[in-house]
Amino acid sequence: MLNVTRIPAFADNYLWLLRRANSSAAVAVDPGDAAAIIAPLEAHHWHLSDILLTHHHRDHIGGVAELKTRYDCRVWGPAQETIADVDVTLHGNEVISVGDLGDLQVLSVPGHTRGHIAYCIGDALFSGDVLFGAGCGRLFEGTAAQQWQSLQRLSSMRDSTDVYCAHEYTLANLRFAVSIEPDNPDLLVRLEQVQHRRQRGEATVPLNLGEEKRTNPFLRGHEKALQQRVAVLTGRPIDNALMCFTELRRLKDQFKA
Numbered sequence: 001m002l003n004v005t006r007i008p009a010f011a012d013n014y015l016w017l018l019r020r021a022n023s024s025a026a027v028a029v030d031p032g033d034a035a036a037i038i039a040p041l042e043a044h045h046w047h048l049s050d051i052l053l054t055h056h057h058r059d060h061i062g063g064v065a066e067l068k069t070r071y072d073c074r075v076w077g078p079a080q081e082t083i084a085d086v087d088v089t090l091h092g093n094e095v096i097s098v099g100d101l102g103d104l105q106v107l108s109v110p111g112h113t114r115g116h117i118a119y120c121i122g123d124a125l126f127s128g129d130v131l132f133g134a135g136c137g138r139l140f141e142g143t144a145a146q147q148w149q150s151l152q153r154l155s156s157m158r159d160s161t162d163v164y165c166a167h168e169y170t171l172a173n174l175r176f177a178v179s180i181e182p183d184n185p186d187l188l189v190r191l192e193q194v195q196h197r198r199q200r201g202e203a204t205v206p207l208n209l210g211e212e213k214r215t216n217p218f219l220r221g222h223e224k225a226l227q228q229r230v231a232v233l234t235g236r237p238i239d240n241a242l243m244c245f246t247e248l249r250r251l252k253d254q255f256k257a
Contacts, residue, residue, distance in 0.1 A: 002101070002124055004164065005040055006203060009033040012168045013059055014205055016126060017041070023100040025049040028073075029119070029126045030166055034063030038070070049099035053077035053086065054128025055113040060166065080115025092117050109154065111147025112137030118154070125209070126164045127154065133170030133207050134177050134190070136218040138253065144246040148221065151245075155219045159210030170194050170204035176255045177217050180248070181229060186215050221245040 005017040015036055016029040026046040030053060031037045041048055048071040053061055055078060064075060064085050076096065079089035090096070092108020107118040109130045116137075119126045129137035130147070131154050139147055154163075174191045181187055190211070194204055213219055220226050221244035230247050231238040238244050 002121060004124065004206075006164075006205070007036050007040065008168075008203075009036045010059055014164070014166055014168065014203070016164055017046075018101060018121075019046065020100045020102075025100045027052060027099050027101055028067065029164070030054055030060035030128060031063040031067055032059040032061065034066035034070075037063055037067060041071075047071060048073045051075045052098070052104075052119050052126065053083060054118060054126070054130075054166070055116040056081040056083050057113070057129070060128065078113075078115035078117045080110075081113060090117055107153065109150035111142035111144075111150045112140060114141040116142070116150070120157070120161075123158065123161050124164060124206075125154065125157065125161050128166050130154065130165075131163060131212070131216075132165050132167060133173055133194075133204050134187075134212070134216050135169055135173030135252070136216075136249070139249060144249060145242055147249070148242050148245045151219055154209070155213055157209055159208070159213065161209035163205075163207040163209055163212065165205055165207065168203060168205060170207075171198050173252075174215075176252050177215065179255065180217055180233065180251070181226070184215075190215050217248055218245060221248065 001021040003019045007015040009015050015031050018027040024046050027050045028037050068085050074087050075085050076088045077083045077086035079091045090106045094106045095103050098104050105120040109116050109118050112129045171194050178187050221241035227238040227244045230244050234247050
């Protein structure tokens with residue numbers, strides 16, 4: 001059984017510690033803050049065996065050097081990005097054996113950054129900044145076509161998949177989604193549920209991929225009704241999924257919650 005510990009950091013980041021049941025060896029995903037990772041490791045007497053990195057942004061890698069020195073752990077990261085202290089570079093499409101976790105699948109999902117990768121173990125997907133609750137990452141280095149293809153790759157996974165993304169953005173993303181589809185009943189129900197959860201101080205991550213497929217507009221660019229709605233909002237003809245996604249991303253970049 002996979003045990004996943006969610007660790008809040010900075011304003012809205014989530015870092016992740018992974019273990020097999022009854023194992024003291026832990027694996028960190030995107031440890032932007034070393035102190036935030038060290039605290040649960042020391043409290044539970046766990047040892048950090050490995051670090052998995054999805055991309056090079058500072059809030060994802062900031063703690064790597066200190067953790068590697070302290071625990072002598074192995075660091076895995078994307079081959080197409082320059083990150084100090086990476087021991088094993090990954091292109092995507094590999095199956096790797098990590099610590100006591102066993103086999104993980106590595107996915108190439110560029111768009112947010114040029115070499116962004118994600119990790120999947122069983123029904124657990126660690127998506128970094130590619131897929132968020134009701135949203136997706138900004139296009140800092142990649143193209144809209146790359147990001148759309150990456151999201152479609154993730155969307156092809158089983159509905160039962162749990163998505164462990166790196167930020168608590170769900171509420172803000174749902175407010176944008178409802179501004180696009182104000183009459184979508186699934187979105188309105190999810191928005192109300194998430195509002196209540198956040199008011200109680202609860203996290204919305206991990207996400208259920210099946211729910212994302214139903215309510216995340218960035219996964220639904222192929223739907224004709226959504227294309228028509230985006231065309232009305234932008235005044236531009238939309239006749240394919242990529243165009244719909246591209247305009248949605250542009251609208252989100254300009255959106256004021």
